Amino acid sequence: ETGVTQSPTHLIKTRGQQVTLRCSSQSGHNTVSWYQQALGQGPQFIFQYYREEENGRGNFPPRFSGLQFPNYSSELNVNALELDDSALYLCASSFTGGQRETQYFGPGTRLLVL
Amino acid sequence: SQKIEQNSEALNIQEGKTATLTCNYTNYSPAYLQWYRQDPGRGPVFLLLIRENEKEKRKERLKVTFDTTLKQSLFHITASQPADSATYLCALDMLSDFNKFYFGSGTKLNVKP
Numbered sequence: 001e002t003g004v005t006q007s008p009t010h011l012i013k014t015r016g017q018q019v020t021l022r023c024s025s026q027s028g029h030n031t032v033s034w035y036q037q038a039l040g041q042g043p044q045f046i047f048q049y050y051r052e053e054e055n056g057r058g059n060f061p062p063r064f065s066g067l068q069f070p071n072y073s074s075e076l077n078v079n080a081l082e083l084d085d086s087a088l089y090l091c092a093s094s095f096t097g098g099q100r101e102t103q104y105f106g107p108g109t110r111l112l113v114l
Numbered sequence: 115s116q117k118i119e120q121n122s123e124a125l126n127i128q129e130g131k132t133a134t135l136t137c138n139y140t141n142y143s144p145a146y147l148q149w150y151r152q153d154p155g156r157g158p159v160f161l162l163l164i165r166e167n168e169k170e171k172r173k174e175r176l177k178v179t180f181d182t183t184l185k186q187s188l189f190h191i192t193a194s195q196p197a198d199s200a201t202y203l204c205a206l207d208m209l210s211d212f213n214k215f216y217f218g219s220g221t222k223l224n225v226k227p
Binding site for chain 2 (some may be wrong): 004032033035040041042044045048056058089092101103104105106107108110
């Protein structure tokens, strides 16, 4: 196990609602990235947070937003949910600074939008 | 934008053989290329990282090659085992978008006993 935890594990929402997903990063890591993975596809980069600020963003609309807290945990918020938002949402923690390290993924949150 | 191609068809091989998976990309070369393993319903697990100035990297039964001229990486599993059956993803860490990763859609490997 990577030490990265996510909650909840599963979630069902209806179109137009809002959702908050949570991630606790691995000890010693200061960077959290969020990904959306549709069935049969690779993870798509949503954004990354470093030192509590967004540090890179993929091709996702502003209704996808996030936060990083002083303990490096993070939230992903999605407003005005659409059916296509149904996916596995993954967070990954890493350490930025010095020699580059890789990302360690959590188990994901499975979101179903009806 | 960067496009990453991995063979979408499953790779079926016999136990003990070497599995070779391909990752091709377009446009800019990444600073790093990584390979991950993903089991159904789980998050990806990091396997190997190779830098743009490295040609080959090995770890136990795994080997990765990186050819920036061909814009291609090959991932090899020698002496494959049924437990190696999973989806393997390549990911590009872009120089132009530092800390941004682009994943391929993965190749499913089935190792038959």
